[in-house]
Amino acid sequence: MCDASVVEDTGTNSEQWSLGNIPVEIFLHICSYLDARFITNSMSLVCKRFHEILSDSAIWRSRISKRWGSKYPPIPVNADDFNWRLACVNIEDQYELWNRKDIKIKSVLRKDIHYAAVDAIHLMNSGLLCVSGSRDRSIMLWDLSNVLNGGTEVPYQVSTDAHKGWIWQLASCGETVYSCSWDTTIKAWNLTHDLQLLSVFKCQTPALSLACTSNLVAAGTYNRNVVIFDTRVGGSQVSLYTAHHGAVLALSMSGDFIISASEDQTLAVWDQRAGKVFKKLNLYENKDEDKAFPMCLSFSNDLLYVGDSKSQLHLLNPAQGKFDIVESYQVGHTEKLTCVKHSMGSILTSSTDRTVRISTPTKNPETIAIIRSQAGEVARFDYTNNVLAVGGTDNALEFWLPCST
Template sequence: MDDENASCSYDSEDDAQLSLPDLPVEIFLHICSFLEASTLVHGLSLVCKQFYLILKDDSLWKARINHIWPDASYPLLRPARPDKLFWKLSCVAIEKQTALWKDSVVDKLIIASAQYSTVDALLLMHNGTICIAGARDRTLLYWKLPSHENPPSSENGNTVCTDSAHNGWIWDLTAIDNTIYSCSWDQSVKSWMLINTGLVKLKTYEMNTASGALLCVSSCPEQALFATGSYSRTIFVFDSRSGHKPIRQYRPHTGAVIKLTMNSEYILSASEDKTVSVWDQRAGRTMKSITISGEAFPMCMSMQRDCVCVGDSTAKLHVLNPKNDFELVKSYSTKHTKGITGVHLAHGCLITSSKDGTVRISSPTDPPKLIATFLSGFGEIASVSIIYVYRKMSVLLKYLKT
């Protein structure tokens, strides 16, 4: 009997092992340093309260980001409002985007002979599965991008081309839900319903005869509004739920309006007069006019809640602070050799395209650090259209044919 008890006691001591919750915090965090941030946030931190309390500390995520970019400060501008998830979710996005782009392999999708002239307007929809392209040959192209669920059936087998969509060059595109808005040099904006088999025309929004060519269009889906800017320096704002006429129009510039971006509070317009104008939608007035540079004019913009990025014609990137009266707070050299035609700022990366034919993927830090560079191979890049998902096929370029 004593021998039997001794045997049982020995076996239980031999089987006893330390589990992860029994480890000192320092050892636990050392193990975590070998795991991806997404595994920690979406997996390990949900296992038990102990893991959650350890991994909720912002200093942990700040240290991980600083390890990736030790000589830069993240983000470009500090968040204006506290967010308990900001640092951990930013770390997840940064690690995914850094790993995604550092292998320097990009999927290039090319449509052969679908549009025979320069493509100036491009729009990605439905998580990068649908691409709409507008060209100087007056056509709109609906392109269902190949994927595992939608393999390419034949050359151009997944495309539908709408001929004579406009009577002039199609210059820009935007969308509210499944309705696409195209603006053109024919002084009109047209709306199109996106369906499974292509595009169906809905309305034509005509400006007054003195409006000139329409060079840009942007939308605010939350308010069902869209706006278009013209060569004649006028900005027209439309309510997509009402008729064909603008609900307001204003003229904040002395030169052509070449780019717009908007949200529920503001409309930002960039002009050849070298300024960016801020229109306060609630007050119904121009809030501020910002001279970006005395030597260059702004060519593209990206507006987030806490930061606005502006690319100019001398390849410099400028940062405005929307929480401090849109003050111009930082300017950077991007290493592009020609003007910046497209900019996109997200938690995990900063993407810029240029007339020098390159796309640069950089860190969204102060200062930006280069992650990867891609050469188009098709001439100058007019701009980029980006959907922030974790596959490179969702970053498509608009090329100016040489």
């Protein structure tokens, strides 16, 4: 109970501490020994007073500051609008999970299913389903729920000859998954029961990158174009733009913007509403001497991360459409970055150096954990709901799954 209690003690009245009157400073000191998720999901529900105390965003902001300093979030935010409690829960969850990965996470390696490099991998259904695409032209569905529930096997279904060329990337919206390929097509598949082909979108040249929203799917192509299709009007393209002088290696869509990255060393921001390139920028001051080029993107939570061929990670601030470069740094990889994905709680990066690194989502990322891939050079990964799926050049996939409790 949260009511203060008064007891008789040797003939005098003395007030005892209870949940209703414990000093705030002592309560918060006790909370400092507990993890943020437990405090949010349990302590805040004990009584109305605890709920009121823990609803103060200043408490969560202070907790983050004591642990991570002024480096989080990595770009300035409006403190009144930022969800400090959610951020604190996320960053502490990710740090605890990966800092203790030897006891909290198990890995499952699957070889000799695909018989060529696995360049495309995508998680769906909160991490319970994985879709993989390979240079062997097949797509496979992997049911991870068995392992997440304590089993050892990862059942799978195979769709051979899904494309006539290497499958390069996957993306999904709802129950529809899209695959792009060197055979110059994007294909839409329904996953309600198994892999069923819904439609084909023709790009004319090899499709190297892919992004989608509820009604649009876009592909970055080998011949410098970004081709956009409206899934409601069939397989004909509804828009096409050329903002680069080289192959488009990565795409991301958010709101009205499409971000494209090219081997010509540039990024382009396409404004869908205006139908034009909103901004184009080069990450490298000396284009002639520095041959680095962007290879992968992560665009969400008002942040844009770009990984490049010289193992650098670049942070850009999309605020007000400026897309200013905030920082460029090394996160520990020794070869080109192949994939990056960030959230409130972590930054994950992969490389051809055969590692996936988990770092803090601070302005200067600090390494939490390093995963050494058993699948070869890491071509791509996906991460959602604490499930990590890695595709590699040794014809293999590796799944990192939270241990069942």
